[in-house]
Amino acid sequence: MAEKTQALVEAGQIERLIEVLHRRGYEVVGPTVRDAAIVYDRLEKLADLPVGWTDEQEAGSYRLKRREDGALFGYVVGPQSWKKYLHPADVRLFSAQRQGETFRILSNPDPPPPGRYALLCVRACELAAIAVQDRVLLHDRYRDPIYQGRREGIFIVAVNCTQPAATCFCTSMGTGPRAHAGFDLALTELVGPDHHRILIEVGSEVGAEVLAELEHFEASDDVEREAEQAVGRARSQIQRRMDTTGIRDLLYSNFDHPRWDDVAQRCLACANCTMVCPTCFCTTVEEVSDVTGDHAERWRRWDSCFTQSFSYIHGGSVRSSAKSRYRQWMTHKLASWIDQFGSSGCVGCGRCITWCPVGIDITEEVGAIRGATASAGENDHGNT
Amino acid sequence: MATLPTDPMVPDPYRVGQVWKETSDTFTLALEPAHSAACSGFSPGQFSMLYVFGVGELPISISGDPEEPGRLIYTVRSVGQATHALVSRKPGEMVGVRGPFGGCWPLAEARGKDVVLVAGGLGLAPLRPVIYQVLRHREDYGRLIVLYGGRSPRDLLYRKELAAWARQPDTQVLPTVDYGGLSWRGHVGVVTTLFRYVRLQPARTVAMLCGPEIMMRFVTRELESCGLQEPDIYLSMERNMKCAVGFCGHCQYGPYFICKDGPVFPYSKVRSLLEKHEI
Amino acid sequence: METLERIVAEHPFFAGLEEQYLQLLAGCASNVRFEGGKYILREGEEASQFFLIRHGKVALEIAAPHRGRLIVETLGEGDILGWSWLIPPYHWRLDARAVDLTRAIALDGKCLRTKCEQNHDLGYELLKRFAHIMERRLETTRFQLLDVYAAHK
Numbered sequence: 001m002a003e004k005t006q007a008l009v010e011a012g013q014i015e016r017l018i019e020v021l022h023r024r025g026y027e028v029v030g031p032t033v034r035d036a037a038i039v040y041d042r043l044e045k046l047a048d049l050p051v052g053w054t055d056e057q058e059a060g061s062y063r064l065k066r067r068e069d070g071a072l073f074g075y076v077v078g079p080q081s082w083k084k085y086l087h088p089a090d091v092r093l094f095s096a097q098r099q100g101e102t103f104r105i106l107s108n109p110d111p112p113p114p115g116r117y118a119l120l121c122v123r124a125c126e127l128a129a130i131a132v133q134d135r136v137l138l139h140d141r142y143r144d145p146i147y148q149g150r151r152e153g154i155f156i157v158a159v160n161c162t163q164p165a166a167t168c169f170c171t172s173m174g175t176g177p178r179a180h181a182g183f184d185l186a187l188t189e190l191v192g193p194d195h196h197r198i199l200i201e202v203g204s205e206v207g208a209e210v211l212a213e214l215e216h217f218e219a220s221d222d223v224e225r226e227a228e229q230a231v232g233r234a235r236s237q238i239q240r241r242m243d244t245t246g247i248r249d250l251l252y253s254n255f256d257h258p259r260w261d262d263v264a265q266r267c268l269a270c271a272n273c274t275m276v277c278p279t280c281f282c283t284t285v286e287e288v289s290d291v292t293g294d295h296a297e298r299w300r301r302w303d304s305c306f307t308q309s310f311s312y313i314h315g316g317s318v319r320s321s322a323k324s325r326y327r328q329w330m331t332h333k334l335a336s337w338i339d340q341f342g343s344s345g346c347v348g349c350g351r352c353i354t355w356c357p358v359g360i361d362i363t364e365e366v367g368a369i370r371g372a373t374a375s376a377g378e379n380d381h382g383n384t
Numbered sequence: 385m386a387t388l389p390t391d392p393m394v395p396d397p398y399r400v401g402q403v404w405k406e407t408s409d410t411f412t413l414a415l416e417p418a419h420s421a422a423c424s425g426f427s428p429g430q431f432s433m434l435y436v437f438g439v440g441e442l443p444i445s446i447s448g449d450p451e452e453p454g455r456l457i458y459t460v461r462s463v464g465q466a467t468h469a470l471v472s473r474k475p476g477e478m479v480g481v482r483g484p485f486g487g488c489w490p491l492a493e494a495r496g497k498d499v500v501l502v503a504g505g506l507g508l509a510p511l512r513p514v515i516y517q518v519l520r521h522r523e524d525y526g527r528l529i530v531l532y533g534g535r536s537p538r539d540l541l542y543r544k545e546l547a548a549w550a551r552q553p554d555t556q557v558l559p560t561v562d563y564g565g566l567s568w569r570g571h572v573g574v575v576t577t578l579f580r581y582v583r584l585q586p587a588r589t590v591a592m593l594c595g596p597e598i599m600m601r602f603v604t605r606e607l608e609s610c611g612l613q614e615p616d617i618y619l620s621m622e623r624n625m626k627c628a629v630g631f632c633g634h635c636q637y638g639p640y641f642i643c644k645d646g647p648v649f650p651y652s653k654v655r656s657l658l659e660k661h662e663i
Numbered sequence: 664m665e666t667l668e669r670i671v672a673e674h675p676f677f678a679g680l681e682e683q684y685l686q687l688l689a690g691c692a693s694n695v696r697f698e699g700g701k702y703i704l705r706e707g708e709e710a711s712q713f714f715l716i717r718h719g720k721v722a723l724e725i726a727a728p729h730r731g732r733l734i735v736e737t738l739g740e741g742d743i744l745g746w747s748w749l750i751p752p753y754h755w756r757l758d759a760r761a762v763d764l765t766r767a768i769a770l771d772g773k774c775l776r777t778k779c780e781q782n783h784d785l786g787y788e789l790l791k792r793f794a795h796i797m798e799r800r801l802e803t804t805r806f807q808l809l810d811v812y813a814a815h816k
Contacts, residue, residue: 093393096437102418102478103437105397141644142392142629255660282633285393285626287440296438300393303632310634313624314463315815324662328636336639409814463814505812535812562807564722564734569762572722573736574806581739596811602802 005202007216008223011072011189013198015046017157020213021118026155029085030120031078036064038078040085043120050075057165057350060359069191076165077123077349081278082130085117086150087137093285095297103296109146118155122183124176125168127158128347129278131182135341136281146300155206158183162230167350169240169363175347177234185211188227199227240353242363243370244334244344250370251335255327259368264323266358271304273352273360274329279345280304305329330362392629395435395480396421400473401455406541410461410506411471412447415479416454423454424481427488428513429620429648433628434458435480439469443625443643445510446484451520456481459509459541485628486647489514490618494590498526500582502603504533504575504595508541510620510647511594519552526589528555529582533575533599536561537568556582575599576606586611592648594620601658604651614652621646621654638663667692670768674715676743676792684785687778691771697761704745704759711753711773713745719765724758736803737762746793748772749779 021028028043033050043049055075056063067074092110096103122130137147158179161168170176179186184207188199199219202208274280284303289296303310306325311318319325337345346362353361397418404412417423424432431445448457462468473479491514499518501511511530518525530549534540540559550557558578560571571578575595584607591607593600600619607617621642626632628643635642638657640649657663668689671677677685695714697703703714703721721744722734735757738744747755749772779786 093391096480098437101474101476102397102399105395105480109391109394137631140630142631144631145391255663281631283626284632284634285441287438289438293438298393298435298441303626303634305633305636311624313622318623319662321662328663332636336636339639340641461814533812535810539812560737562810562812564737566732566734568734569720571720571737571739572734574803576806577736577803580741598806598809598811602806 005208005211006219006224007200007202007211008219009198009200009214009216011191011196011198012046013214013216014049014072016214017210018043018045018120020210021120021155024155024210025115026118027113027115028118028120030157031073031075033064037062038064038075040078040080040082046072049073049121054163055165057167057354058359059167059353059361060356062354070196071189071191073121073159073187073189074163074191076161076163076168077126077351079276079351079355081276081349081351082119082122082126083133083278083281085113085119086130086154087133087144087147087281088150089302091146091300093298093300095295098294098296113150116153116155117150118157120157121159121187122156122179123159123161123349124179125170125173125347125349126278127156127179127182128170128173128175129349130156132279132341132343132345132347133281135343136279140341155210156183156185156203158186158203160186160188160227160231161234162189164234164238165350165354166239167353167361168238168348169242169350170348171235171238172240172242172244172363173344173346173348177238178231183207188230190223190226190230197223199223240350240361240363242346242348242366247344247366248335248338250366251331254369257369259365260323260327262368263326263360263365264321266360267322267326268358269306269308269322269325270357271306272355272357274304274306275302276351276355277333278349278351279333279347282310305332326360330365333362334366392482393627395433395441395482396424398456398479398481400475400477400479402475403471403473406459407539409463410459410539410541412457412459413471413473413479414448415456415458415481418478423456424484425453426450426456426484426513428491428517429488429510430484430486431510431628431647432456432458432481432483432485433625434470435482436466436469436473437478437480440466441480441482441626442466442470443485443628444470445620445647447509447512449516449520450513451516459506459512461506483628485643487645489592489620489648490590490650491517495524496526496588498529498585498589500529500531500584500589500591500607502531502575502591502593502595502607504599504603505535505539506541507593507595507599507620508532511592512542512545514592515549519549519555522553526554528552529584530555530557531575531578531582532557532559533578533595534559534561536563537565537570558582574602576602579606579610584610584612586613586616589616591617592620593618597621597658604655604658614655615650617651618648619651619654620648667694667768670717671715675741676715676796680788684788687785688770688775691774692768695767695769697765697767699761699763699765702758702760703765703767704755706755706758708755709753710745710747710755711771712769713743713748713772714767714769716740716742716744717766717768719767720762721765722760722762724760726758732758735807736800743793743796745772746796748776749790749793 137144161177183203186201333345398415401414401416444458447459564572623635630644721738
């Protein structure tokens with residue numbers, strides 16, 4: 001494998017990076033603090049990043065805390081994922097105008113964003129999630145033109161994690177903590193008592209062009225080693241595990257496992273997990289007309305398999321119980337996805353664990369179905 | 385099969401040419417392209433997404449003759465707001481059409497064999513294109529046996545055609561109803577009771593089933609006791625659909641997307657799913 | 664022309680019966696025919712025969728006071744009509760009407776009943792076969808009850 005070009009920059013160069021990307025016509029989006037969480041939004045300058053913030057996550061719990069240093073990327077993932085931009089939650093497919101007895105289809109879908117996106121701070125698990133959605137929306141029997149229009153020509157700045165959250169399990173899913181491919185630039189932030197620098201790895205020609213516009217230095221072997229160790233620390237600090245051995249057949253053959261009843265007693269079918277999951281792609285299509293009834297639009301919106309009406313046909317829902325809907329989601333994510341798209345649908349980001357209001361932990365559920373004892377960090381549900 | 389428009393989510397405009405009333409709540413519509421565009425072709429078993437302005441979209445099986453170009457035929461039962469709006473369209477009004485979607489009935493696999501069609505209720509509509517194909521290419525197939533169960537004599541579809549098909553050589557058409565009145569001189573009893581009146585040769589038979597899922601489960605049991613093997617039995621499955629192109633996720637049935645992996649499935653693929661509750 | 668014994672022996676319903684029982688059955692058998700519209704048996708009447716339908720169609724009916732006559736099932740060639748001759752109190756539960764001209768073999772159920780009481784092996788063989796028919800009818804009746812073609816809103 002050809003050696004990737006690496007260079008070293010001062011942390012402050014991120015301000016320059018954002019400028020450069022703006023000048024090249026990108027809309028820069030990335031993490032920022034809002035409403036006590038780290039969400040994705042437009043970034044104008046470096047100070048918009050969660051500088052000096054970190055997140056503490058556990059099943060059903062998310063808190064922001066101030067760091068002791070001024071790290072720019074000292075957190076992992078929040079409640080939003082990049083599907084917010086690539087597979088947006090509300091999109092107009094077309095509109096139609098009534099004309100007497102007939103109607104005319106105006107075919108004016110939601111226009112794509114004015115510029116292309118530059119995604120700043122994409123974690124390795126998120127790169128994997130984008131690749132998973134690419135497979136679903138671009139490389140299957142049909143191609144989604146909305147996703148394609150937003151996906152093509154984006155600029156990705158990946159960030160290698162130097163610390164995990166307690167809910168992370170990317171190592172079990174083979175998706176992190178280091179980004180290997182699918183980025184234009186990959187950053188590893190190195191914060192020390194006397195330095196604050198970022199090692200940049202180039203992943204594409206465009207990435208190289210952008211790097212060339214930053215003030216950068218050669219990365220010494222020491223720096224590369226420091227970066228390796230930083231990412232290695234993240235790897236070793238990951239607590240949660242999911243054993244994915246034979247998981248497809250495990251879930252297919254345990255349709256009637258008593259654990260599903262156990263989960264059903266806890267799951268609220270609130271659909272949080274599907275909203276925060278970076279690979280969930282289900283949508284619905286709704287007809288919206290105006291008061292006169294002369295103008296109608298068809299809108300595509302995010303949907304969730306946890307809703308009562310998701311599986312509705314002929315006067316009833318096929319999956320009417322919460323049990324069947326949780327089972328559907330988990331089996332699809334971890335098992336059916338493999339048959340459908342050739343890989344797991346889960347990238348180990350841990351969002352579903354963090355954002356479940358009752359703290360259901362997908363890694364623990366898999367363990368329970370396997371019949372193994374749960375890993376450290378399990379919640380006690382008080383079940384006898 | 386026609387090529388799809390660039391955006392699979394935008395319909396083509398079609399005009400209602402004719403409407404026939406089949407039963408008290410079921411109508412057949414013939415749609416023609418609104419502008420001079422060529423009419424979409426289809427294979428038996430495929431379906432379209434039909435768009436009614438201001439109301440919404442529905443997946444409806446194409447029910448006409450695939451070798452009769454120029455129009456698309458759909459038989460629709462009015463059971464809710466959207467279907468009611470669709471069957472209320474008058475000739476000249478417009479309906480949006482997307483598609484055709486889905487795989488087709490195994491007409492290729494059935495060549496040289498007896499074709500047994502078992503339909504229940506509205507399920508005869510997606511099978512009618514198969515009957516047209518077999519009758520058009522009679523020498524390519526063995527016997528044609530159509531077993532058709534409906535609720536009552538008034539609910540049977542295509543009654544004139546049923547009689548005409550029964551008169552074809554090497555063709556058996558057996559309708560039956562769950563509830564019969566005195567004026568009905570045909571069979572009364574569920575569709576599985578018709579099997580004792582046909583002599584199947586399991587090794588050279590392909591069976592295609594369409595109807596309510598419960599009905600198809602009873603029928604597969606019957607076919608197996610007649611000696612048919614799983615790969616020779618095909619079912620048309622149905623689930624909720626919003627997009628028909630594999631993106632909305634609603635039509636998933638186990639690992640399959642009914643819109644692109646189905647709606648026609650060999651029994652061998654869905655046997656274990658049919659046995660599961662709430663899947 | 665086929666003898667009654669051959670017809671009885673070849674009918675799948677009686678397959679596997681010992682020769683002596685087949686002869687016994689043939690001895691209780693006779694050819695019958697019913698014109699279209701004629702009632703073969705009536706609800707409440709004593710059940711003393713059962714029939715092997717050779718040709719035609721028979722409608723099983725129930726009369727309801729305000730709904731007229733309802734056909735619950737039709738039987739045709741090869742079907743067995745009637746099992747109430749074997750189960751106390753030996754009364755027909757439904758009407759059976761020939762829809763079209765129907766030809767059948769009638770078997771003397773009353774005589775067979777007595778023979779079954781005397782010979783439990785024969786009784787068991789016949790009861791096994793009728794149990795199978797009843798099981799099938801129960802299954803199809805349950806399917807019918809599900810009313811699968813109704814519009815479920």
